[in-house]
Amino acid sequence: MxxxxxxxxxxxxxxxxxxxxxxxxxxxxxxxxxxxxxxxxxxxxxxxxxxxxxxxxxxxxxxxxxxxxxxxxxxxxxxxxxxxxxxxxxxxxxxxxxxxxxxxxxxxxxxxxxxxxxxxxxxxxxxxxxxxxxxxxxxxxxxxxxxxxxxxxxxxxxxxxxxxxxxxxxxxxxxxxxxxxxxxxxxxxxxxxxxxxxxxxxxxxxxxxxxxxxxxxxxxxxPNLLCGDARDRLHQADGPALRYPDGWSVWAWRGVEVPRWIIERRDQITLAAIDEQMDVQVRRCMIEIMTPECYVALGGATRIAEDETGILWRRNWLAADAWAAVEVINATPEPDGTRRHFFLQVPANLRTAREAVAWTYGMRAEAYAQLVQRT
Incomplete structure (x- = not known):
């Protein structure tokens, strides 16, 4: 055998x-x-x-x-x-x-x-x-x-x-x-x-x-070009993220496929263009490319709440379609003594700036408040 x-x-x-x-x-x-x-x-x-x-x-x-x-x-x-x-x-x-x-x-x-x-x-x-x-x-x-x-x-x-x-x-x-x-x-x-x-x-x-x-x-x-971000999402800030030898390409921003012009002609991203975009994910990419700071400065969002942690901004299109960001100030001053402002995108259902800042740390507002009091 x-x-x-x-x-x-x-x-x-x-x-x-x-x-x-x-x-x-x-x-x-x-x-x-x-x-x-x-x-x-x-x-x-x-x-x-x-x-x-x-x-x-x-x-x-x-x-x-x-x-x-x-x-x-x-x-x-x-x-x-x-x-x-x-x-x-x-x-x-x-x-x-x-x-x-x-x-x-x-x-x-x-x-x-x-x-x-x-x-x-x-x-x-x-x-x-x-x-x-x-x-x-x-x-x-x-x-x-x-x-x-x-x-x-x-x-x-x-x-x-x-x-x-x-x-x-x-x-x-x-x-x-x-x-x-x-x-x-x-x-x-x-x-x-x-x-x-x-x-x-x-x-x-x-x-x-x-x-x-x-x-x-x-x-x-x-493909003769394949680009991704640190989280392995299709992404390229100034050109196609994916391209094949015959020229067929895909433009993507942090994992979201977007029209070519949004990446390569970003100066054409305006408040009106953002409002006209029907795809929610593409619209949010447009705001990120424009930068939330610029979007808020141009009047794209409304101040919803403010407290000692920052300012909560929101833009509503439909009941279930909204964008929000919390504006915070860097605790460490720049060499010239000024302090930088940062805009952190957050879920649109948050009601206070404290709740929004806490969310960025993966915490509830109450737990974050206690942490801030202790430190």
Whole structure:
């Protein structure tokens, strides 16, 4: 009888140290802005199709952005075949996961997953921005019939097949889980079990987005610009936060997608322009870019309350749509003896300046008042 293989029950100190290396490696893969390695990506496509039991695609088509990719796929025909994302990615993943679970305890797998593939808000934000920009459905039922052919099986596939871009394509956020299997392969030496994923690993490391069909695989370049703030939100103060080689771009302020002119022609942000903006989040971004201090000075907000802690300002548009900020004075004087005024944005339902200042410290007004009295 064949001896059973050992089960990994815990990680050694050396293996634990390696978690950080693979975490950094795959964070770099997800956030890469270098041009795609087209040769490596095309080789990886063929390996991945083979591992999924699919014939290698007759055509590999490159696009300069995921938006361009979606546009090309909308014109897919019978010659391109049906979408095979689930077979290429999901089925292979489940097959490999089943093999891995026989060799590694669940608690070890969870520890590796949490360390190597943590949540990545910036990459998630990019994916959401891309998906929002793609018209849905990206491929109609008629489009599926053009790909699969007019037959009973084709009609059935057209009815049940996913048609949205999010379910038919795959981006860096969809493939980040491969970092876990890369670690299991390289560090725990589970080569045989992870072999079917080698093509996908190489593909994820070499390309931006992909949309695989039976006979055509569309690949998209990575962005050549990706900017975020300290909280990993899409953000760039003087230009696009996300840009692809064909010029398709997204402008964002602290995680909120905004029209281009708000970032690049901020001198056109006026009180009237702010009032005319229907999107609440975009409106608040406009005030932040103008600066709350300037907004108040121009008469955009009304003084609601004042006490020894500061001044509470508010602007109401509708019952559930308002903006507020508390104006406070820096306790430390400047070299010339003056004291700087700061405007801190706060929830619009607060009623007093003390309550607003307390909120900025994560405290209730009563607790904050006691703290101030003691100090």
């Amino acid at each position: 064949r001896a059973s293989l050992p089960i990994e029950r815990s990680l050694t100190a050396e293996q634990t140290t390696a978690l950080g290396e693979f975490r950094a490696r795959w964070a770099a893969v997800r956030r890469s802005t270098t041009p795609a390695d087209r040769s490596a990506a095309e080789q990886a496509v063929r390996l991945a199709y083979h591992a999924a039991g699919l014939e290698r695609p007759a055509r590999i088509v490159w696009c300069d952005s995921p938006l361009a990719l979606a546009g090309r796929v909308c014109r897919a025909s019978h010659d391109d075949g049906g979408n095979v994302r689930s077979r290429l990615v999901d089925h292979v993943r489940r097959r490999v996961a089943s093999l891995i679970e026989r060799r590694v305890l669940r608690k070890v797998l969870v520890a590796v997953e949490n360390s190597v593939n943590p949540a990545d808000p910036l990459v998630t934000a990019v994916a959401e921005a891309v998906i929002r920009s793609v018209p849905e459905p990206s491929l109609s039922m008629l489009g599926h019939l053009r790909c699969t052919g007019l037959s009973w099986s084709g009609v059935l596939h057209a009815i049940i097949a996913p048609r949205g871009f999010a379910s038919c394509a795959a981006g860096p956020h969809d493939l980040s889980w491969l970092g876990v299997y890369d670690y299991l392969r390289e560090v725990l030496r589970l080569h045989a079990e992870t072999e079917p994923l080698c093509g996908l690993m190489q593909l994820a490391s070499s390309v931006g987005w992909l949309q695989p069909h039976a006979r055509t695989c569309w690949l998209a370049e990575r």
